[in-house]
Amino acid sequence: MAKINESLFSVEGLDKRLAIKKFWKVMMTEYWIPKDINFLWAMGVVLAVTFKILIITGIFLMMYYKPDVNLAFDSVNYTIMQEVGYGWLFRHMHGVAASVIFLVIYIHMFTGIYYGSYKKGREMIWISGMLLFMTFSAAGFSGYMLPWGQMSYWAAAVITNLFAGGSLEAWGLVEWIRGGFAVNDATLTRFYMLHVFLLPLAILGIIVLHFYTLRIPHVNNQSSEEIDYDAEAEKYLEGHKKESKVIPFWPVFLSKDFAVLGVFLIFYFYLVFFNYNFAMDPVNFDPANSMVTPAHIYPEWYFLWSYETLRGPFFDILGMKAMDIGLIIFGFAQVAFLIVPFLDRDPDILPAHRRQKFQIWFWIMVLDMMVLTIYGKLPPTGANAWVGFGATLVFLALFISMPFITKSDAKKRGVL
Numbered sequence: 001m002a003k004i005n006e007s008l009f010s011v012e013g014l015d016k017r018l019a020i021k022k023f024w025k026v027m028m029t030e031y032w033i034p035k036d037i038n039f040l041w042a043m044g045v046v047l048a049v050t051f052k053i054l055i056i057t058g059i060f061l062m063m064y065y066k067p068d069v070n071l072a073f074d075s076v077n078y079t080i081m082q083e084v085g086y087g088w089l090f091r092h093m094h095g096v097a098a099s100v101i102f103l104v105i106y107i108h109m110f111t112g113i114y115y116g117s118y119k120k121g122r123e124m125i126w127i128s129g130m131l132l133f134m135t136f137s138a139a140g141f142s143g144y145m146l147p148w149g150q151m152s153y154w155a156a157a158v159i160t161n162l163f164a165g166g167s168l169e170a171w172g173l174v175e176w177i178r179g180g181f182a183v184n185d186a187t188l189t190r191f192y193m194l195h196v197f198l199l200p201l202a203i204l205g206i207i208v209l210h211f212y213t214l215r216i217p218h219v220n221n222q223s224s225e226e227i228d229y230d231a232e233a234e235k236y237l238e239g240h241k242k243e244s245k246v247i248p249f250w251p252v253f254l255s256k257d258f259a260v261l262g263v264f265l266i267f268y269f270y271l272v273f274f275n276y277n278f279a280m281d282p283v284n285f286d287p288a289n290s291m292v293t294p295a296h297i298y299p300e301w302y303f304l305w306s307y308e309t310l311r312g313p314f315f316d317i318l319g320m321k322a323m324d325i326g327l328i329i330f331g332f333a334q335v336a337f338l339i340v341p342f343l344d345r346d347p348d349i350l351p352a353h354r355r356q357k358f359q360i361w362f363w364i365m366v367l368d369m370m371v372l373t374i375y376g377k378l379p380p381t382g383a384n385a386w387v388g389f390g391a392t393l394v395f396l397a398l399f400i401s402m403p404f405i406t407k408s409d410a411k412k413r414g415v416l
């Protein structure tokens with residue numbers, strides 16, 4: 001029993017094949033999980049399964065999709081949707097999975113923030129998770145381009161434009177990314193390569209890293225209690241199951257995970273069969289046309305909050321152009337969550353409801369993200385523009401104030 005969790009990945013004296021066999025044997029027979037975790041801890045497994053759905057349905061779509069500006073739209077909207085048997089099913093399963101995976105990622109991230117699961121030895125779990133968020137975002141963006149509809153084209157034009165850096169006017173970089181002056185066939189082909197090859201490969205590698213970083217610090221739990229796994233497992237094996245703070249990974253913990261996964265899959269297939277349009281934009285059923293700009297351009301729902309931080313500052317401030325201010329805040333929004341482990345100055349791991357000011361910080365952050373998401377889709381005119389500006393300032397203030405708020409909580413508890 002001794003040091004089971006620490007020795008999980010040790011391979012001394014074993015060749016790789018044996019190490020993998022040992023890994024599965026240990027996972028299935030000797031790996032222990034805190035008892036005190038709820039359905040929110042099943043989100044990781046839900047994500048892993050949704051990612052598998054994306055890979056499998058993506059392989060089927062690849063068999064008929066044509067990465068060519070003259071053929072892409074029809075290959076999706078006619079060939080796959082109308083001619084290939086069950087093509088519509090694979091397209092809807094892929095589109096809906098791409099959308100709900102972000103919903104689950106946000107729940108998984110906010111659970112981590114609520115319970116402080118990014119602290120004290122868990123920083124690398126958090127950083128690898130954020131790398132997953134970034135690579136998934138790139139995969140979502142490149143995938144949105146592939147049907148070559150109006151929104152595919154114009155969202156690609158707007159987002160690639162950002163690399164010009166506002167007043168820096170780094171057009172050379174934009175052209176390099178696009179493979180031409182405007183979004184064109186070369187852009188579609190390279191984003192296709194990224195979407196079907198490089199990004200899924202990178203995601204697979206980072207998922208392995210994410211799981212590897214989970215091994216020593218182990219998962220956190222609802223009360224953030226530090227657990228002596230060996231002693232608690234011994235208790236469990238001696239028959240004192242109720243008193244023990246841990247449960248075996250197999251079959252007890254996995255059955256909990258599978259129950260949550262079952263509920264998720266019901267929700268997912270309900271969307272696939274009855275509400276698939278929520279993952280599709282009606283404007284994208286018009287073929288891409290570089291001569292007609294849609295009245296209103298916006299990205300997928302999961303990018304709206306950061307898109308709104310870009311549009312938030314809509315007037316020049318102290319001689320700085322609105323566009324440049326927006327770009328700086330947008331840049332900050334991309335790394336704000338990544339640096340959370342370093343912004344949080346409270347040395348204790350505690351759930352938010354046991355950290356007075358941080359709890360308020362957390363719920364304002366969730367609310368602000370919702371406001372940014374809602375207003376990111378509305379035209380930025382009149383009152384909308386001011387709400388967007390206000391919500392952008394709140395976002396900035398939240399992350400700038402985080403070190404002070406967390407420090408103040410720790411001082412009140414007398415640990416600083």
Ligand code: HEM
Pocket residue numbers: 040041042043044045047048051105108109112117118122125126127128129130132133207210214218219220221
């Ligand atoms: C496809 C993407 C991802 C997969 C497959 C995945 C998978 C997992 C799994 C299986 C766990 C262990 C159980 C659990 O808490 O759910 C976990 C834990 C964790 N993940 Fe992820 N994850 C992904 C993305 C992310 C993202 C975007 C973040 C945010 C930065 C993140 C942060 C964390 C943290 C902090 C933990 C530790 C939770 C704890 O100790 O209680 N993960 N992940």
